[in-house]
Amino acid sequence: MEQALSRPADGSVVPGISPQLYKEADFARIAALVKAEAGIILSSKKKMLAYSRLAPLVRESGLQTFTEYLNVVDRDVAHRKRVIAALTTNHTYFNREPHHFEHFSDVVRPDLIARSQSKDKVRIWSAGSSSGEEIHTLMMFLLGEDKAKGKAIARGNLLVLASDLAPHAVNAAQAATYDGAAVSKLPDTLRKAWCDPIPGDPTNSVTIAREITQLIRYRQLNLLRAWPFDALFDVIFCRNVMIYFDEPTKAELVLRFARQLKVGGYLYIGHSERVSGEGARLLKPVGATIYQRIEG
Structure with a gap:
């Protein structure tokens, strides 16, 4: 992240x-x-x-x-x-910038569930996913508060990618183990449904439920290099990564993200970031730092 x-x-x-x-x-x-x-x-x-x-x-x-x-x-x-x-x-934490997850849950989630359950492949990407808090939060919101219903959603046609430049971050995300203070930022209903306590751990550590982690492919990926996929995504989260880039690099990355989204798909970026350059023609703002891919 x-x-x-x-x-x-x-x-x-x-x-x-x-x-x-x-x-x-x-x-x-x-x-x-x-x-x-x-x-x-x-x-x-x-x-x-x-x-x-x-x-x-x-x-x-x-x-x-x-x-x-x-x-x-x-x-x-x-x-x-x-x-x-x-x-x-x-640097990241669970449920960071909660308005993104609220928008995803209220606006995006129903269509993704309907399509994935009808075997239409749904693709989600957390780019710059750090140690996994973002993608695990997002998957909890996708599967929802009811664990039985969430398990049924997880059996849909979902392909989820979590990538980061740093191998130690990818390893931490894949381990999917966090202390109790970290997961306390989650809504209680989601935490209780998808965080499994580690018995006897003095920090109240948890592991993210297997129903979530088995959906995710954790990969090391440099966003400035060639991306090893051609398929388009329905949702891309890339938050608080571009703030460290110069303007030409930001503009190029925004264009690549826009081109990697299906028409109608959504891009979520950090609270201090903006879209710029040629890619801005392909994206319309639909919320605070939330953009939707349009024809073009």
């Missing part, structure tokens, strides 16, 4: 790797790398945040300086992926 640099404690220094071994030129290379690989813009204000995230990787590599490590990163795909994963964290 949301991809950003994490915030270390003020003045944090990673043992074994001195900030004096971290040069302006190193940060410039890091910023260029994360822009090229993930579309994320790192301002100069993020210099020490990048240091705190990457210094452990430099230390683990056995190299002495950031420059040496970045030379390895330039020629090694595996190290490059580790750098991108280290520079992104995934």
